[in-house]
Amino acid sequence: MAKRSNDTHAPVEHEHEHEHHAEPGFWQKYVFSTDHKVIGLQYGITALCFLLLGFILVALMRWQLAYPGQPIPLLGDLLGNVLGDRAISNGTLTAEGYNMFGAMHGTIMVFLAIVPLAFAAFGNYVVPLQIGAPDMAFPRINMASYQFFVLGGVVMLTSFVVPGGSAQAGWTSYSPLATTIPTSGQTFWLIGMVLLITSSLLGAVNFIATIIQLRAPGMTWMRLPFFVWAQFVTAFLLLLAFPPLEAAGVLQLMDQVAGTSFFLPTGLATSGAEEISGGGSPLLWQHLFWFLAHPEVYVLILPAMGIVAEIIANNTRKPLWGYKSLVYSVLMIGFLSFIVWAHHMYLTGMGTKISTFFQTTTIIISIPSVIILTCMFVSLWGGRIRFNTPMLFVLAFLPMFGIGGLTGLPLGFSYSDIHLHDTYYVIAHFHYIVAPGTIFALFAGIYYWFPKVTGRMMNEFWGKLHFWLSLIFMNIVFQPMFAQGMAGMHRRMYDGAATYAGAASPGDGAVVGLPDVFIDMNIGISQAAWALGIAQIPFIINFFYSIRKGAPVTSDNPWDATTLEWQTPTPPPHGNFVKPMKIHRGPYEYSLPGGEEDFLPQNQTAKTV
Amino acid sequence: MEIPHTVKPRPDTGLYNSKIGIWLFLASEVMLFGALFSTYILLRVGAPEGTWPKPGTMLNIPIGTINTCVLIMSSVTVVLAWASLKLNQFKRFKLFQAGTILLALTFLVIKSFEYNDKFTHYEVIKKDGTVINGHLVSQDSKHVVLEGAILPVKGEHKLGDHPNQQPAHQHDHEHDHEGGGDKAGQNAQGGESTHGETGQQAHGSESGHAESGGGHHQEFEIARSEIKDMDNYGPWFNTYLAIYFTLTGLHALHVFGGAVVIGYLWGPGSKMWHTEPERFTNRIEISGLFWHFVDLVWIFLFPVLYLL
Numbered sequence: 001m002a003k004r005s006n007d008t009h010a011p012v013e014h015e016h017e018h019e020h021h022a023e024p025g026f027w028q029k030y031v032f033s034t035d036h037k038v039i040g041l042q043y044g045i046t047a048l049c050f051l052l053l054g055f056i057l058v059a060l061m062r063w064q065l066a067y068p069g070q071p072i073p074l075l076g077d078l079l080g081n082v083l084g085d086r087a088i089s090n091g092t093l094t095a096e097g098y099n100m101f102g103a104m105h106g107t108i109m110v111f112l113a114i115v116p117l118a119f120a121a122f123g124n125y126v127v128p129l130q131i132g133a134p135d136m137a138f139p140r141i142n143m144a145s146y147q148f149f150v151l152g153g154v155v156m157l158t159s160f161v162v163p164g165g166s167a168q169a170g171w172t173s174y175s176p177l178a179t180t181i182p183t184s185g186q187t188f189w190l191i192g193m194v195l196l197i198t199s200s201l202l203g204a205v206n207f208i209a210t211i212i213q214l215r216a217p218g219m220t221w222m223r224l225p226f227f228v229w230a231q232f233v234t235a236f237l238l239l240l241a242f243p244p245l246e247a248a249g250v251l252q253l254m255d256q257v258a259g260t261s262f263f264l265p266t267g268l269a270t271s272g273a274e275e276i277s278g279g280g281s282p283l284l285w286q287h288l289f290w291f292l293a294h295p296e297v298y299v300l301i302l303p304a305m306g307i308v309a310e311i312i313a314n315n316t317r318k319p320l321w322g323y324k325s326l327v328y329s330v331l332m333i334g335f336l337s338f339i340v341w342a343h344h345m346y347l348t349g350m351g352t353k354i355s356t357f358f359q360t361t362t363i364i365i366s367i368p369s370v371i372i373l374t375c376m377f378v379s380l381w382g383g384r385i386r387f388n389t390p391m392l393f394v395l396a397f398l399p400m401f402g403i404g405g406l407t408g409l410p411l412g413f414s415y416s417d418i419h420l421h422d423t424y425y426v427i428a429h430f431h432y433i434v435a436p437g438t439i440f441a442l443f444a445g446i447y448y449w450f451p452k453v454t455g456r457m458m459n460e461f462w463g464k465l466h467f468w469l470s471l472i473f474m475n476i477v478f479q480p481m482f483a484q485g486m487a488g489m490h491r492r493m494y495d496g497a498a499t500y501a502g503a504a505s506p507g508d509g510a511v512v513g514l515p516d517v518f519i520d521m522n523i524g525i526s527q528a529a530w531a532l533g534i535a536q537i538p539f540i541i542n543f544f545y546s547i548r549k550g551a552p553v554t555s556d557n558p559w560d561a562t563t564l565e566w567q568t569p570t571p572p573p574h575g576n577f578v579k580p581m582k583i584h585r586g587p588y589e590y591s592l593p594g595g596e597e598d599f600l601p602q603n604q605t606a607k608t609v
Numbered sequence: 610m611e612i613p614h615t616v617k618p619r620p621d622t623g624l625y626n627s628k629i630g631i632w633l634f635l636a637s638e639v640m641l642f643g644a645l646f647s648t649y650i651l652l653r654v655g656a657p658e659g660t661w662p663k664p665g666t667m668l669n670i671p672i673g674t675i676n677t678c679v680l681i682m683s684s685v686t687v688v689l690a691w692a693s694l695k696l697n698q699f700k701r702f703k704l705f706q707a708g709t710i711l712l713a714l715t716f717l718v719i720k721s722f723e724y725n726d727k728f729t730h731y732e733v734i735k736k737d738g739t740v741i742n743g744h745l746v747s748q749d750s751k752h753v754v755l756e757g758a759i760l761p762v763k764g765e766h767k768l769g770d771h772p773n774q775q776p777a778h779q780h781d782h783e784h785d786h787e788g789g790g791d792k793a794g795q796n797a798q799g800g801e802s803t804h805g806e807t808g809q810q811a812h813g814s815e816s817g818h819a820e821s822g823g824g825h826h827q828e829f830e831i832a833r834s835e836i837k838d839m840d841n842y843g844p845w846f847n848t849y850l851a852i853y854f855t856l857t858g859l860h861a862l863h864v865f866g867g868a869v870v871i872g873y874l875w876g877p878g879s880k881m882w883h884t885e886p887e888r889f890t891n892r893i894e895i896s897g898l899f900w901h902f903v904d905l906v907w908i909f910l911f912p913v914l915y916l917l
Contacts, residue, residue, distance in 0.1 A: 135612055137626045205633045213614050213626050243637045244644035251648060254855055259845030262648065262852075275838075277768070279660070279848035284651050288644055 034139035035574050039146050040125030041453070047117035050153065051439075052536075054108040057101045059533055064093040065496035066526035086165050095494045099168035100185070102492070104156070106171025107189065110296065111196050112153050114438055118303035119238070120149070120203055122445055123231045125453070127207065129565035129572060130225050132216025132581035132603070137209040145202035152195030159188035170492070172293070175263030175285040179255045190253045197246045200238045207235035216564075218583030222327070223602065225563045225587040226320060229327050230306030233334035234299050241295035241338065248288035255280075283348055290341035298337045300434055301401070302330060304441035305372060308394045311448050312376055314561045315391040316383025317598055319588040322375040329368035329375075336365040346414045347421050355414040362412040369405055373398065389463030393444035396471050397437060404432030407482065422492070425485025428478045436474040443470075443539070451558045455570045456550030462542040469535035476528035480521045487518045496522040562589055562599050616888045631895045635902050642906055645859070649852050649913060662849050664916050667842075669723065673915040676719050677907065680864075683712035684904045687871070687897045694890045699882055702893070706875045709900070713868035720861055727842040727850065731755055732768055733831055734838045741829050745841075753839065754830045768840050768847075853914055860910060863903045870896050 033039060060079070063072050069092060072079065076091025087097030128136055136142045159166040164183025167173060178186050211232050215224070224232075251262040259276070263285040266278030313320045320326065342350065342358040376398055385391065407429045410416040420426065443466075450458050489497045500513045557566035564583075568576055581603050589600040618625045653661055664670075690705035726744075733741045733755065743757010840846055844854040874892055881889040 133612075137612065137614075138630060139612070141630075201634070201637050205630050205637070208633050209626055209630045212622060212629055213619050213624070214612065239633060239637050240640050243641035247641050247644035247648065250859065251645075251855065254844060254851065258843070258851075258854075260851035260855070261845075261848060262652070262855075275768075277845060277847050277851070279652070279656060281651060281655055284648060287651075288648070291644070 032143060034143050036124050036128050036136045036142060037572060039142050040121050042146050043116050043124060044121035047113050047121055050108050051113040054105050054113050055533060057105040059530055060093060061098060061101050062526035062529045064098055066523045068495035068498050083160060096165060096168060098494045100166045103167045103170050110171060114300050114434060116149060117442055118438060119234055119299060122303060123207055126565055127228055127231050128210060129568060129576060130228050130563050131211060131214060131219055132564050132583065133210060133214035134575045136206050137213055138206050141202050142206050145199045148195050148199035152192045152199060155188055155192035155195060159185040162188060172289060175252060175282050176268055179264060187256050190249050193249045194246060197242045200242050204235040204239040207231060216581040216583055223583055223586050226309035226326055227306035229330055230302045233330050234302045236334055237295040237299050237337060241292045244288050245292035248285060283350060286345050286348060290344045294341040295337045298333055300438050304438040307441045307445040308376060308397050311390050311394045311444055312379050313588040314559050315386045316380055317590045318379060318383045319590060321379040325371055326375050329371040332368040333365060336361060340365055343412055346417045359412060359414050373402060389460055389467060390444040390448040392467045393440045397440045400432055400436035400440065404429060404437055420485060422490060423485035424481040424489045424491055427491050428481035428485060431478050451553045452565060453571055454547050456546050456552055458546040458550060459542050462538045466539040473528045473532035473535055477525055477532060480525055484518045484521055487514055489514060489518055560599050562601050563587055564602055567601055567603055616891060625891060627891060627895050631898050638902060645856055652848050652852060656848060667849065668915050670915050672719060672723060673911055676716055677911045679712050679716045680904045680907050683709045684901055687900045691893045691897050694893055706871060710868055710872050710875060713864055716864055717861060730842040731839055733836055734768065735835050736837045746828060751833055752830050754828055756826055756828050758826060768838055856910055860906055867900050867903050
């Protein structure tokens with residue numbers, strides 16, 4: 001022990017040396033920074049911009065779904081000029097344009113918005129603080145990770161204006177469809193993906209090394225805040241699941257530019273006249289893709305669960321119920337998420353035996369998920385809950401994620417999936433997990449950690465308004481989609497399924513199509529989606545207003561929290577902590593009897609202050 | 610505050626930061642190559658009977674063996690270099706690491722000759738159904754001259770069919786490169802345009818003797834007007850070559866990247882030895898670990914692509 005305390009004291013002397021250096025200039029400080037907090041903020045701001053862009057894309061698509069063939073009001077002509085006739089002609093979204101927007105909505109939301117925000121932004125800012133570390137283990141790799149991310153984002157955005165338009169084969173980019181669409185946008189998509197994967201890999205290595213190596217003395221594994229555990233497992237998912245997609249991306253890139261046929265079967269008639277050598281396997285792409293993309297789903301949700309756990313403990317003023325169960329469940333999810341991928345492929349003809357295997361693992365993975373949700377619900381029991389804005393978002397997260405999770409069960413069973421596969425039911429299911437689930441948790445995280453970053457609180461009234469409007473419109477958007485999906489509406493229809501409307505007089509041998517009521521739902525959904533967009537305006541204004549004009553915090557620990565990020569100055573300086581941290585207790589010691597305060601920070605030695 | 614454990618190991622994990630970093634990175638690399646090897650298995654298992662080339666018909670095993678030995682030797686030198694630093698013998702380190710870099714370059718040069726050999730190897734299907742397979746000697750707008758043999762083919766033949774029956778693949782390499790290395794390089798890039806010209810020209814004759822059969826290497830002068838289809842052995846030729854080029858290409862990139870890093874630490878980066886010897890030794894260990902991984906990938910690639 002003596003040796004270790006020497007180690008921790010040594011850096012303090014170095015700190016004084018640093019103070020004599022000149023203040024770094026603007027570029028050093030904000031653009032090419034190696035400080036984990038600045039990088040976290042860079043990730044956060046960039047990802048929020050992409051989140052908005054992803055939403056705008058789908059808002060435009062919703063116009064086409066609600067009013068097929070009608071020109072987009074206000075923006076139609078302007079967008080037509082930018083994106084060209086191929087995407088928007090005479091102010092109307094074309095089928096190709098719809099496919100472009102659809103593919104890029106998914107890609108942007110998953111790879112450029114949610115993962116960077118949930119993992120890279122929150123993880124970068126909060127994890128080193130919560131474990132008592134001065135920075136990430138590899139600050140320069142951390143910077144490179146952000147730069148690769150930006151580069152990947154730029155490549156993706158550029159693909160909108162290349163000849164042929166952006167990728168049009170969905171975020172899943174199934175071959176051979178993706179390779180046969182005549183656009184160089186797909187090549188951009190693949191290169192962009194390789195860059196984003198590189199960024200994620202660098203980030204993941206950094207996170208794991210940081211959490212293993214830089215925990216402050218006394219910060220044992222079972223004293224880690226649950227948020228850190230969630231990020232730890234997430235980093236492993238990214239580390240091990242992304243490389244197969246990188247391999248798949250390289251192979252599809254070869255198909256695209258080097259004329260190979262990895263995913264192109266013999267006898268495929270391509271749109272171009274050139275002959276392909278054939279012999280490839282379309283199924284192979286799906287296996288490689290979903291090997292990433294299923295763990296990716298957990299990459300989207302686990303950091304959100306981490307945020308939720310922190311805020312629940314803080315605002316119920318109680319220790320988390322079943323901390324160890326939570327930890328083991330999150331590890332279990334991490335492991336199981338690698339062996340469920342083919343439940344996305346029940347209808348590919350890969351065989352019923354394989355389907356049965358993946359059905360079994362899929363249903364098993366719901367067990368740790370339910371344990372986590374149960375622990376969180378039980379944590380509320382008997383708590384003196386403070387209903388502030390972050391807590392409201394968290395309280396909404398629980399049932400919303402519950403709906404998303406439970407509606408996943410019929411998709412996990414291969415028989416019921418036959419009916420529901422590729423319908424709006426699937427859309428509703430995963431959006432319930434990601435939109436009112438993950439995004440609500442992210443909003444909660446922003447409201448919760450905002451005072452640490454800026455030294456000012458966000459406005460409670462506008463925060464609550466933002467919350468209630470978002471909650472209401474989220475549900476009006478996604479709830480009807482379950483009904484549409486069960487009625488059989490396919491998820492990729494450009495005209496909102498008008499083509500498949502019920503025949504006027506079904507008697508004369510016409511195919512019985514979708515009843516009008518399900519098609520008309522599109523209008524209500526679209527209006528709610530736009531309203532949801534408008535409901536974000538209070539947030540945006542509140543965010544920027546509070547940076548400069550919000551109520552200043554009265555202490556470094558405005559929420560009376562126990563974890564270490566609140567034991568730093570506000571905002572934390574480069575190097576984070578004023579004095580070396582030594583940890584004496586678990587992460588959630590709230591409402592201990594006998595103390596003066598109802599909480600004990602992790603670095604506090606005595607029970608009484 | 611400085612970041613702890615950048616040089617000294619953390620007591621409870623026994624590792625310094627970058628060592629854990631490189632192991633994690635290598636774990637992701639295992640998944641990357643694992644996915645590609647899985648792809649290989651799936652493509653090979655899914656290939657119709659008799660279409661996957663038999664070992665030794667596509668690639669030159671002796672050359673592959675030599676390259677394997679080159680990489681194994683570089684693994685030895687990289688360890689000796691690191692051990693020399695541990696023994697405080699900087700000059701010996703310089704010597705061994707120079708050996709590593711030279712061996713890496715040797716590997717890449719040999720590999721590029723192998724690649725060139727594939728890009729100058731053509732299969733031509735004539736309109737009368739004969740298939741001629743061999744190395745490109747010369748070509749102009751009217752004629753293509755190949756040195757090789759006629760393939761015994763039954764029925765309708767498509768480019769890339771039955772590559773295991775090709776008699777003309779193993780062949781004097783030196784000779785081929787004299788024959789048309791540069792030209793073939795251009796050709797590899799313009800593979801598609803060759804298609805376009807196919808059959809455009811009207812006259813010309815064939816100087817080779819079709820009756821002589823397979824086995825003998827002869828020069829065939831083929832008029833473009835007689836050609837139905839022709840292509841070289843690039844990744845577009847068939848699935849085997851596709852995975853061969855992808856796997857070895859990605860591996861070669863790793864070799865190149867490793868050589869650059871090791872070269873930097875051998876040259877300008879080695880100044881650190883005089884200021885922070887322990888940290889420098891760690892860097893050599895890290896780059897060595899990566900280098901061993903690159904070698905290990907080849908140890909799998911060689912049997913999979915050359916011998917099986």
